[in-house]
Amino acid sequence: MITGASRGLGEHISRALTNYGFNTLLCARDMDRLNELADEFNEQEPGDSVALPIDFHKPKTLRKISDAIPKQWPPISVLINNAGHYKPAPLEDTDLKTFEKHMDVNCRGPFILTRELLPKMAEIGGGFIANILAPGAVEGQSEHCAFNASKFALRGLTLSLAEEFYDRGVHLVAVNIHGEIDSEEKRTQQPDRDPSTFIDPRHVAREIIHLYEQPRGAWTRELDLRPSRH
Ligand SMILES: NC(=O)c1ccc[n+]([C@@H]2O[C@H](COP(=O)([O-])OP(=O)(O)OC[C@H]3O[C@@H](n4cnc5c(N)ncnc54)[C@H](OP(=O)(O)O)[C@@H]3O)[C@@H](O)[C@H]2O)c1
Numbered sequence: 001m002i003t004g005a006s007r008g009l010g011e012h013i014s015r016a017l018t019n020y021g022f023n024t025l026l027c028a029r030d031m032d033r034l035n036e037l038a039d040e041f042n043e044q045e046p047g048d049s050v051a052l053p054i055d056f057h058k059p060k061t062l063r064k065i066s067d068a069i070p071k072q073w074p075p076i077s078v079l080i081n082n083a084g085h086y087k088p089a090p091l092e093d094t095d096l097k098t099f100e101k102h103m104d105v106n107c108r109g110p111f112i113l114t115r116e117l118l119p120k121m122a123e124i125g126g127g128f129i130a131n132i133l134a135p136g137a138v139e140g141q142s143e144h145c146a147f148n149a150s151k152f153a154l155r156g157l158t159l160s161l162a163e164e165f166y167d168r169g170v171h172l173v174a175v176n177i178h179g180e181i182d183s184e185e186k187r188t189q190q191p192d193r194d195p196s197t198f199i200d201p202r203h204v205a206r207e208i209i210h211l212y213e214q215p216r217g218a219w220t221r222e223l224d225l226r227p228s229r230h
Contacts, residue, residue, distance in 0.1 A: 001076050001117070003054065003109065004083030006030040009132065009181055009201045011037065013080055014049075016205035023048040023073060028083065029055050048073075056083065056109035057101065065116055075120050078212065081110035081131045081154070088144045099146040106150035111157060118161065118170060126169040128212050131158045133176040155222075162221050171219050173211050177204060178226035197230050 002017065004010035006028035018024045018041045026034045026049060034051035041049035052068050055061050069076065085105035087098060110131060121127025135141070136148030137155040155174050162172035180186060182198035204225060211220055 001025040001027060001052075001078065001113070002080040002082060003027045003113070005037065006033040008183060009177075009204060010080070010082040012201040012205040013082060013208055015041070016202070016209055017078070017080075018044075018049055020209055022078065023050075025050050025052050025069065025076070027052045027054040029053060054083075054109075056085075056105040059104075059108075059112065062109065062112045065113065075124055076117050077121055077124070077127045079113060079117050079127075079129045080208065081113065081129070083109065084132065084134075085150075086134075086147055088141075088147055090143045091145055094146050099149070102146040102150040103153070106147070107153040107157065110154055114157070114161065118165065121170045122165055122168040127171070129158075129161075129170065129172045130175050130208055130211060131155075131172070133158075133174050135176065135178050137174070137176055159221065166219065169216070171211075171214070171216075173220055174222045175204070175208070175211070176222065176224045178224050179230060194229065197227055199225060199227050 002010055002014045002024060005014045005026035014024050014026055014037065024041065026038055028034055031051060031053050038049040038051045050070055053061060083105055085102050089098065114129060118127065118129065131154050133155055134151050136144050137151035141148060158172050158174040165172065177199060179199045181201050182195065186198065187195065207223065207225060211223065214220060
């Protein structure tokens with residue numbers, strides 16, 4: 001299960017996991033794009049891909065997750081909490097609604113999914129959860145109070161559950177993307193920027209596979225990825 005699969009990093013991670021051979025459950029709000037991706041993956045790969053509408057601002061959609069998973073599928077053993085909401089603003093422009101939106105998408109949603117899936121992973125003796133962070137999960141930045149609070153919280157959730165579940169075979173890892181992810185949109189917005197200063201989302205996806213493959217006894221709990229130039 002990959003959240004935020006409709007574009008950006010989530011799309012790349014979904015592609016990499018599908019290529020690796022997983023059945024992928026692609027989650028986000030934009031169902032047209034998710035169905036397009038699922039069709040593309042199903043044409044190319046032997047694994048099943050299914051699009052699943054999830055809106056983290058509407059928790060009722062989250063309560064139906066179990067019902068939405070195709071019945072013939074084995075239990076979900078991999079969860080990538082990648083969906084993100086990012087609207088930096090000075091404190092004066094950060095009202096409660098803005099704060100709650102960040103918390104909903106970046107922390108409360110991942111908590112609800114984890115609460116549902118993690119105990120089942122432990123029951124079957126193993127699983128893998130990667131939570132995607134940003135520099136704001138470990139350091140302060142001006143005009144980022146809501147976003148950074150939500151990513152700090154997601155980091156706390158990840159590290160606490162990693163401690164609680166490692167001896168039940170579930171590998172939780174906080175993946176901190178310490179830089180800007182490359183995209184066509186970013187290159188258009190910053191035409192003079194050296195592209196090598198961006199992080200290639202395909203390389204992040206490759207790291208996720210690498211983390212998934214780590215043998216028990218040598219698990220990364222927190223990974224910091226950054227470009228070699230900035
Ligand atoms: N981009 C960067 O430079 C950068 C840097 C460091 C860390 N990160 C982190 O990396 C992750 C991916 O970033 P990105 O830039 O690839 O993201 P993005 O292109 O902005 O895409 C965000 C994804 O989250 C989904 N999403 C947003 N609001 C949602 C909601 N209410 N309910 C369900 N899904 C929702 C979106 O899908 P729908 O709109 O279809 O719902 C989309 O698939 C995020 O966690 C971000 O914080 C990004």
